[in-house]
Amino acid sequence: MSAALKEAARKATITTPTDREIRVERVFDAPRERVWQAFTEPKLVAQWWGRGNKLVVERMEVERGGHWRFVEHGPDGVHGFEGRYREVTPPTRLVHTFEWDGMPGYVAIETIILEDAGNGRTRVINTSLFHATEERDGMLSSGMEMGLNESYAALDRLLATRG
C-alpha cells in the first residue's frame, strides 16, 4: 500500500448515528488477532491507551462481569477511568461500561467491534451509548477526538513494532 493510502486508512471517522451515540471507525494496519490482543492484554493496553502518557492498569479482568480501572498520569494531572465488562467475544466483540472519575456516575456503554478489512488490516468500530444527549455532547466537546487520535496513533506505533 502507498504511504498516501496508509494515511487515509488511518484517519478515524467520527459520527453520531443517534442522539445518544458516538461512533468511531478506524482501520489499523495489523491482523485482527493482533489488534484484539492490543485491546485486551494489560501490558499492551498500557502502551497505547494513555496517548503516550504513563498509564497504570490497576485492574483489568477481561471477562463478562470483570472490572477494569486505568489511571493516566499526564502533564495536566492524574485521571482515573473505570468500568465493567459486559461481553467479551474474541476476536470480534468487546462491550464494557466507561466512566471517568471527573464525572462519577455518568456511564457510557462502549461496544468495540473488530472486522477483518482485508490485506492484513483490521477495521475497529467503537460505539459509545450515553444515558442522555447532553452527556454525549459533553463527551464530544471534551477534546475526545484529539485524545482518541493520539491513542490510536500510539496503537499504530505499537502494532508496527510487533509486526
Added chain:
Amino acid sequence: MSAALKEAARKATITTPTDREIRVERVFDAPRERVWQAFTEPKLVAQWWGRGNKLVVERMEVERGGHWRFVEHGPDGVHGFEGRYREVTPPTRLVHTFEWDGMPGYVAIETIILEDAGNGRTRVINTSLFHATEERDGMLSSGMEMGLNESYAALDRLLATRG
C-alpha cells in the same frame, strides 16, 4: 392517622414517565432526616434493603465518586449489586448508578428524592433511568415490584422501631 390512611400512604406507586424510566413513589411514616439516615448509613441499610434477607454491605462510600456494593444472601442464592455515587445532597437527593451482578454492564441511574410530606412523614420518589427501553422492561418483569414492596415494608419496620 387511621390505620386505613396509614395503609394507603404506604402503597408504592410505580409508573413509567418515559420509555427508559421507572418511577416509584412511596410515603414513609417518619421525618425526612430519619429516612435519609436509613438510606445512607450502612448499618441501617443492611436492615431493610435486602427485604429481610441477610445483606452484607461490602462497600458504601456515601459521597460523590464513592462506590457501593451490597451482597444479598437469600433463599434463592447470593446476589451482588453495586454502583457509584453521582450526587449526595442530604437530606433531599441521592443519585447513584445501579448494576446487578447477573447482568454486568447494564447500568441504571437511580435518583432518590426525599420530600417532606407533612405530619412527620416523608415522600420518597425513586426514578431509574436505563440505557434502553428493553433494559427498563426487563427490570419491570423481573419481580422488581414485589422485591421493592418487601424492602419498603422492612424499611417501615425499621423506621417504626426507631420512632
